[in-house]
Amino acid sequence: MFQEKYHQIERVLRACTGEEDVLLTTGGDHADLASTIAFKLAKKQKRPPHQIASDIAGKLSRNPELGDLQIEAVGPYVNFRFGPSLLAEAVREALEPGYGKLPAHSERVVLEHTSANPNGPLHVGHIRNTVIGDSLARAFRKAGYPLEVQYYLNDMGRQVATVAWGLDHLGIAREEGEKEDHYVARVYVAANREIQENPGITEEIDHLMQEMERGDPETAGKFRAVVSLCVEGIKATLAALNASHDRFVWESDFVRIGDVDRVIERVRRLPQTHEDETLWVDLSEQGFEKKYILRRSDGTSVYSTRDLAYHTWKGRNYDRLIDVLGADHKLIGAQLQATLKLLGEQPPEIVYFEFVSLPEGSMSTRAGKFVSADDLIEEVTAKAFEEVTIRRPELPEEERRAIAKSVAIAAIRYDIVKVSPEKSTVFDWKEALNFERQSGPYIQYAHARACSILEKAGEFEQAYRYETEHEVALARHLARFPVVVEQTVKELRPHHLASYARELADLFNAFYHYNPVLKSEGETRSSRLTLVDAVRNTLKESLETLGIDALRSM
């Protein structure tokens, strides 16, 4: 409804003013939509803007095509407000299962996110990638795109080689009940400490990497064992976070099947490519002063080479490539894009997010200095369980545990997704454990409330008469959900969804306190119940797009 109305008003304003850009925006508190076109025309017509606005409003008010729209000039602004029948239509649409779904696109999208090195558990920095990536993935599916989500597994890097070496030489046993990825991290930290004391080990690790690249079966087996072990743990964490990947792509496969050799051959034919002891691309014309090295002097490939092969493969199998990467990848990401362009391949769109640090400084897996996602989930779940137990002591423990789990993931995911990706953040336990307003559980609570009202109401006739300011504000807000989904995929910024869901919960809570539902009567009761149902559905759809469980009771 909202989009149709937007485009219709835009069309009519164009016809009325003769201007191409009619400066139509959302009007905030003042209106559903508003135009500042009068300012622009004031200059051309040499008349005061409020007169022009008033003229336009007068003309449009007599236009029957616009239907149930209140049009008013307020000073220099032309304001449009949805009338009762449009609000009814908005609520009717919001009741539909899957509300917010946009018309299907045929463009096949591949979205890569998380892709953390398999040398330890995901930490609170990695899961910013996971939460942004998974929320975007859900938004893309909601926006009607066929989508595949991938995790690129760096299974032949120095980190993995270091762990493989550590397992062979340090005799560290896995502890009882220790999660795979945490065990791998322990070996990794110990191996790094060993290297510090005895730098000669670096040569042994270099040798392992060369053997791996050569395809030596014994070495490959060792690497695969390390990575498989670690990935088991990582997958469990991702599942706990409600994040999923359709495919894990192993970096070494591109070496094994010859794609890396093929891409090197193609790069070699570029005029920008130089070969001395290494093979490198001169990207200075593209604005990069650093050499983009693709083959070491010992003949082995580097991460960038394999990444080039991976993206070439993606470009051939999908129409649109999206990567979610930490801000530390900005340079290498831009070099990758530039080189793919030189090769005539499709470069990825890259969503960068800035760093998450700890109050005491940057995180480091190597130094064992990080807060793991598993510890975070455990702490937040424990706090959530306490809360549920205080509020709902009568519920069986099993049910309280299930609620606590969902509440914890809601708190964690929302806390991360609500902040714009370009903002660097400092991880804060107090914020993570806060379940009040502007949190995931706050929104879940609004949803549970709506469910509870509907359950008590039983059967009711649908009706659509909205008069109080709270009813009208809710109906207006419901209409915007599909626009927010559209905006999220257009800008690749999932935090819009987070703001939207919170605003909807805010409006619903205010409505709840001022407009009794079950105690009202007749058409008012039916209309309010219908509205509550529409809010419930829209909250559910927006929560699920954020990867948060829409609990019916909490």
Place this chain on the structure above:
RNA sequence: GGGCCUGUGGCUUAGCCAGGAUAUAGCGCCGGGCUUCUAACCCGGACGUCGAGGGUUCAAAUCCCUCCAGGCCCGCCA
């Protein structure tokens, strides 16, 4: 030194790309509200030179320039 990002009340944050109507919200603070649909809630109040300066414009948190502060990057690591 160079590149990218950020700077909005004590703290966190939306708005900035597509300039317009009293700058969004939370935490914290002060005050009020649970025999009434779940108080993980609601209402009221105090708190802002939108980092600083200049420019463009009828109009700047938003665009441009300079400066300051913080983060990230500048490896034959990934």
